[in-house]
Amino acid sequence: MTISPALRWPLPKHDYWSTPFAESLLHHLDLRSGLGILDVACGHGIPAFYLAEHVGPTGTVLAIDASAGQVARARAIQGSHLPWLRFDCMDMRALPPDLPTFERITGNLSVMFFRPDRFKVVEGLVKHLSPGGQLVLTFPSRGTFDSLWRHVDQAMIWQGLINERERFQTYLYERPSIKDAQEWLQQLELERIDVTKYPLEVATGPGREFLHHPLLRGGFLDDVYECFEDQELAEAFMQRISEDTPRFTPLIAQRCVMSGWKATSSSI
Ligand SMILES: C[S@@+](CC[C@H](N)C(=O)[O-])C[C@H]1O[C@@H](n2cnc3c(N)ncnc32)[C@H](O)[C@@H]1O
Structure with a gap:
């Protein structure tokens, strides 16, 4: 039996x-x-x-x-370790044309930032993928925290928040789905396409624990606040939601992994 050496840089x-x-990205990535x-x-x-x-x-x-x-922050963590790893400040939506191609392109929790045209960003990444190379990206797909969004939607209906609900629906609809991911990879003629989702439970209690949850605030919950022009009303609305956690927990996120291989003969 071979015992692998302990990792110095585990997740x-x-x-x-x-x-x-x-972890779900690595499950699909052919890493060598x-x-x-x-x-x-x-x-x-x-x-x-x-x-x-x-x-x-x-x-x-x-x-x-x-x-x-x-x-x-990444460079500070790296110090002088792993000198074949380089951190650079660059916009993934507009990669410089002189950037070389890579045998693997990865992006953990990345696709939700591919705005405004997600397909174009995936296409831009595929241009920098070597023939025979693999692209693996992850994101929380549509369906993530649906029990919460259903509760928010119902509360908006009961409280007659028509404009806020309209903005909320737009926000929900704008989120990338598994079907979108599948279609992008097919349109780009990638091979061995695999788009899979893995559920992940996110634990929370009521009140402050929910409103200031490190995974929900500064992201998912902020999107609800942004549906309100009146931020005091938003605070009162979310306060009431936060008291109802037993009605929408467990909160389940959908970890979507999209993976595809560029044909060895691809001209993209
Ligand atoms: C949710 S974090 C994920 C970070 C890391 N991959 C991880 O798994 O912890 C998303 C990252 O995308 C970066 N980001 C957002 N828009 C970007 C863009 N247009 N180009 C490059 N990075 C971007 C943000 O600065 C942020 O660090």
């Missing part, structure tokens, strides 16, 4: 959002030593550090993020 155990998404990988929307390095450790010194990982703060 962080205490991260209850990025890590479970990255010596590969050249582009990791988009890298944040502070999930899963870039993990990828770099696995490709080893004969491979390379270029990890990009639009936020200078995230790149600085």
